[in-house]
Amino acid sequence: MKIAISVQKATFDTEAEQRRLTAGRLDIGAVVSFTGRVRDTNERPGVTALTLEHFPGMTENSLHEIALEAGERWTLQAVTIIHRVGCLQPGDAIVLVMTASPHRRAAFEACDFIMDYLKTRAPFWKKEHTDSGSYWVSERQSDHEAADRWELS
């Protein structure tokens, strides 16, 4: 399985990433990609900017581990995870997860799984800025419940 992980300030080009993921591969039958974007309304309305902090070193490791775990659970040919850090504006793309497999089901489920684990395990923290002040975003119970769906009994 080909794994590409990047934690970067710059934006990403989904089409270019898909070309890179599938380059020279005629056995890939399905590519699923998820793009997360910064919303202007989250814990409070009127979000003007978002600062994303991470833990260099551990972040890349944990994303790599999540991709490897997805590869153990589904038949995947390639995984790309790109997460942006630094200062972002509403409407900016923040995260890209792309999975490739011979058939669609594995690609869909693995992409969903990677996002659920990324949101609850990878060391990223969001600080939202609004006209009424800045605050660190709280964890969400719904994210933990989503990740718990994948627990192996």
Added chain:
Amino acid sequence: MTLTHLNARGEAHMVDVADKQETRREARARGAVRMQASTLALLADGDLPKGDVLATARIAGIQAAKRTHELIPLCHALALSKVSLEFTLDTEENCVHVEAFCRLNGRTGVEMEALTAVSVACLTLYDMCKAVDRGMIIDGVRLEQKRGGRSGEWSRQAASETSPAATGEKDAISPAKTLKVQFLAELRERFETAEYTLAWEQLPSADIAGVKLALIERDGKFKALLGQRVLCARNEAMSQDGTAISPGDEIAFFPPVTGG
């Protein structure tokens, strides 16, 4: 300066140490195995075909230290009192750092034992991982520190900085006896502290719970670390209160993650 393993005629000989005073001898050596990022990831996950790589390399290093005299011709057989090996996975440099520490009360130094332990641990790492990565490089095998005996204390750091350091009478090698503690995101802002260095002696216990108590002892504001929603990493791996720690470890405390 003379070579002690050559006699007056320039022939190899074993140094007679019968009349030397027994002193406490310690040595610390390091090395690294450089590999591909994917190999390191497999190693971290325990997914390599030969199984638990680090546990095997640790035993190999300890066994090798005990048999150094069988490998190095003019080396004495030593009754080592302690041999320990530490492995650190480095994802920035894509390598595994190997550190060996040897100690005994005796008449000859233990640097050959520490260097042998590192070398054989590195070779074992290579053997355990070679199925997936033949291009690995064993690199930078070197003595870091030694103390005890007639030549006293030597450390690479002191040797490279100035003249050799004055020999103290401390009973253990002092550098690396600290812990770096980082605070991230909301915790950093709440404590107004990004980084804190704790001396190893300040810990009531050698685990994460001990780090928290030592920090609270220094400053009451760190009581917030006892809250349920404080996460912790030791050397970049998620850890719990009971996770054991070693000198030189890097500990980080942070709030629940909110990426994606």
